[in-house]
């Protein structure tokens with residue numbers, strides 16, 4: 111992994127090797143080109159960088175700490191460390207890119223942020239950023255998800271966002287994406303589209319990665335200060351892949367660090383629709399205007415997916431992850447629903463930290479690594495806190511003694 115990685119990937123057309131790019135209607139392409147241009151000129155300016163740094167420190171609560179898990183490490187072996195993204199304002203890493211996207215919108219003179227949301231986590235983070243900057247916020251959400259994720263719908267409304275119910279098709283995330291793009295195209299002068307992960311057409315996979323890089327930059331410094339060395343293993347969960355790209359990016363060029371992306375193995379890896387292991391079991395294809403590993407049905411349509419962690423159930427994945435898999439730089443592995451629930455209780459009871467179900471996938475794999483290589487250190491990106499998941503876990507799984 112030599113040369114200037116961040117200058118080479120993506121290339122000018124937004125490709126990470128053969129993945130990524132932009133395959134969208136011409137009218138939308140014009141708007142994406144404007145965002146790309148603005149991103150390159152504005153986000154590299156001293157003024158923008160200084161303002162974003164100040165927001166991260168005084169509003170988001172960064173830097174988030176790196177924490178050594180004493181009791182968990184004692185129990186399973188290894189040395190397990192957590193990068194505490196759960197301590198970000200709003201309780202997850204998503205605010206890292208939402209504040210960046212909203213600040214860019216402000217510099218571009220936009221008045222309104224538009225996005226889709228599945229479980230509502232991205233919607234809440236974006237509504238938070240909109241409130242901070244005094245921008246309008248319009249979140250498109252499938253009617254089915256609105257029923258399922260009522261607390262997040264209320265959070266968005268309290269924060270002043272407009273939630274638009276999407277009532278066609280399956281009434282979930284895919285239709286919400288189409289609906290948000292349509293709304294955006296009706297008023298591209300005053301609005302900007304803000305995607306929720308390192309996915310979608312260029313420039314989003316690059317932009318979101320760059321805004322999330324703060325995780326890895328901080329964590330590398332903190333880990334070295336604590337231990338005098340680099341971590342032997344880096345572990346993060348992968349849905350679209352933004353929290354993972356955030357931490358991986360700092361270590362890609364350190365060949366001695368092994369890197370693991372953990373996908374949801376769900377109920378079973380043998381049945382399509384029971385998991386969301388896009389890279390472990392998928393094939394290269396097209397989804398939402400870009401190329402990546404995808405899970406498809408026989409007709410080439412995005413396959414149904416399942417995970418107990420709603421932030422991880424997407425039948426595509428970031429193009430950069432797709433490239434890193436083919437390069438063999440990152441190993442993509444899975445953790446099942448069951449392993450995730452066990453890790454959820456393990457971390458809660460041994461450290462007093464309740465993880466998001468998404469993040470618990472990474473913890474589950476870290477525990478396996480610790481048992482396998484007890485002499486090694488493991489740095490886990492704890493992408494979010496689990497308060498949002500308590501009702502679901504308690505209603506659906508028996509609490510261990």
Ligand SMILES: *Cc1c(COP(=O)(O)O)cnc(C)c1O
Nearest residue numbers: 307349350351352353421468494
């Ligand atoms: C949304 C979410 C994820 C998954 O998104 P990525 O883009 O893969 O990071 C992971 N953890 C938490 C806490 C989330 O809210």
